[in-house]
Amino acid sequence: MEARANTRIVVIGNGMVGYKFCEKLFSKNHTEQNFTVTVFGEEPRPAYDRVHLSSYFDGASADDLSLASVEWYAQQGITLYLSDPVVDIDRVQKTVRSHHGIVVGYDYLIFATGSAAFVPPIPGVEKKGVFVYRTIEDLELISEHAHHARKAAVLGGGLLGLEAAKALLDLGMEEAHVVEFAPRLMPRQIDEAGSEVLQAQLESLGLQIHLSMATDSILGQESIEGLIFKDGSQLPIDMLVISAGIRPRDELAKIAGLETHPRGGILVDDRLRTADPAIFAIGECALVHQMIYGLIAPGYEMAEVVVSQLLGAEKAFLPFDMSTKLKLIGTDVASFGDPFVKEPDCRTVRFENKAKGIYKRINISSDGRELLGGILVGDASQYNMLLQTTKSKTILPPDPEDLILGNRGSEETGAGVMNFPDDALICSCEAVSKGMICSEVENGNTTIDALKKSCKAGTGCGGCVPMVNDLIQGVLKKQGIYLRKVICEHFGHSRQELLDLMKINQVKTFGATIDLFGKGHGCEVCKPLVGSILASLWNENILHSDRATIQDSNDRFLANIQKGGTYSVVPRIPGGEITPEKLIVIGQVAQRFGLYTKITGGQRIDLFGAHVSDLPQIWEILIDAGFESGHAYGKSLRTVKSCVGSTWCRFGVQDSVSFAIEVEERYKGLRSPHKLKSAVSGCVRECAEAQSKDFGIIATEKGWNLYVCGNGGSKPQHAQLLATDVDKETCLRLIDRFLMFYIQTADPLTRTATWLNKMEGGINYLRAVVVDDLLEMGEQWEREMQELVNRFHCEWKEVVETPELRKRFTHFVNADQKDPSVAFEEMRGQIKVKDWQ
């Protein structure tokens, strides 16, 4: 193709593919040519990542989703008009006219108008509360409406529909439904058995799935009140999100007299040219090879094909592999090659594990030599490997079922990727091969972020990121840089290995631990870690034997060190319930020792500004009044927060305070890899915020729902449902198992949320271990927990009663005085420590 020295290009549409066209045009143009590019976008903001749209409800902002800023377009010399769609094309004069009346001439015109949500002609779709799920503006409208909606449904159980369903869950709908016309979910990607497994997973997360349902009409006056189905049944809802497929935006092409398909799409050849040689169409608006490619990777490839032609190269768009892998509401779903081919055209191998929510299917050619395609639900860790095997027509081993039944260990996967040929395509969105990634890693780009910058791998759909990670590990390992996760220079073991060694050998001191399993004399990393393991294993007083000096400062003085070197004191107030008499004692202690008092986030009272030498006396008074240590200083159970529950609250369905006290009494003092927080709510209103805790309990009409691995703090994360409607005894048994599993396997200073995030198989695996007793460890863990519970002691009571422990609580060993450098100021009628410099 010949282009003039200054070529005018107009791009209609500023979605992901339109943006990618611009990016490729300017990054690949090493010729003498000049391009004057004008882009018209209908939306008010520049192109953003529509694939990860649902992360908007997870906290991602419009900026986070943005692909490039307005300044980027300016720097490239691109003229960008936003909120200004093209309304007319004069193919003779070669000009376009925008809605605002801007007229621009072109030598080449690129349609990248994408698609719109397809809205089926159901009576009532115009009612308030009915939305589509396509743009950030749609999301803003949905989010706004969700404030006064409780029950919502998604119409359409395909890929986008399930993404939208996740959004409904994130928005906190009391009921979230998915209505699908076909007899299975994701009918274009997975088969019925896969759909069943996926359905069970989604239902366990609170989605209600209705299959084979044809919608007749939408109920309600002005606003939606429900759906009526063809079989006469009804579903009462106050919000509906329609996600019934896409329709190519070809209306402008029609007006311009270009040929379009009756069911939508601008007709183009395999060079992506329309019948008018100056006009191209790319992305979801283009109909090529008799189909619409509704995925991002082929859209980017189309941009590449047109850019190559404009730069003078010959390139055609070849039939594109439609394999996909995605994470739907935490569940992996993937399909590759031909997922549906049936016997006798192939041999099919299926694997199903309902307890873990895993389904795998591979289709092997009849002669057993090649992989034709397959489906993965619940665990797609082998996706990249299987996809490459399919694409490269690798000759299969004699037992091809090993492909899905073999070792799932990450090392195995890593080795597998490293065995791919160098030209194997890893990132199909950006066409980055294994060889390119490996050489980037060898050049020092050893993180995902660095690779995204240096070669763009992983910047598209993100599906290849796990494999890119494996390549980084693989290359580093080859170079001998790979490091085991050891504790520090004194211990060549992981925390879990050391715990097992100490348990088997019944080790009870730091000295014995380092003599037997380590070297040197320890440091501030390994000492508290060993202290924590000793406490988790044996629950003996942490200050006895040689254990006092291996504790972090807070544990060593059983109080929290604060600015200025004084300590804060937190007595345990189980469930946040306290008598007036005890409140008075706390007040008296604070008055007598001049302490600043504040209510904590965990429903108890913190007393600040205590000199180290006053601590034993303060605790003597508190213990006399019936208080115990609150362990606010330890990596251990902090509080079990509660709402007032059914004893007083008119909504409460269970006595949450009594259960919170029972839970706190059971696990108080339990030492763990990091602090533990819990809460019990008396009904679904969740006033105790149990879903932000390491383990949280919410009352139901029939019993209790147990949630685990939530987190507040800097990276908030909702807890996930582990068990439903269990009685108290079962609930405590499950918590016993969960906590022992966490204590025995987590890395040091890892909260339960992070522990779960790193766990292979995620919540499904955790549930299989804790609830279904997959490892048959349940009974042992319950017994071990009971032993720890039986050995509980109040650490402060022992210190108060033991002279040799008590005498350590002094500032000077040789003078009976307090630290003279401590100084306070006054603020709002209480003390405040002087700011440090």
Place this chain on the structure above:
Amino acid sequence: MNNVSHVTERIIWHYACHIDDVPSEGGACALINGKQIAIFNLSRRGEWYATDNQCPHKQQMALSRGMTGCENDEPKVACPFHKKTFSLRTGAGINDGTLQIATFPVQVQEGKVFIGMQD
């Protein structure tokens, strides 16, 4: 040797405490000449050290409550506030080279700990 240098090198030994007053593998604070001194008992190595009690990072009187340990055989203490580590031998900051604390010689005789300070 002239008189002047003789005077500057004169060290006075101050009794601080009994050896049992400083926990094994840990520290304690003594008040000597109105100055707060941190004393460390590294019993596994059979070594005693003394330094400033004040951490120079945020001027907190806390090093005696810090955790002792070693890094490549260099004995060290970590401040409980922000885990700044210091060599007990030289007083040099290990994970923050801009920091420095003073160190003092220690003698142990008949169960008694003495700290040496220049007169």
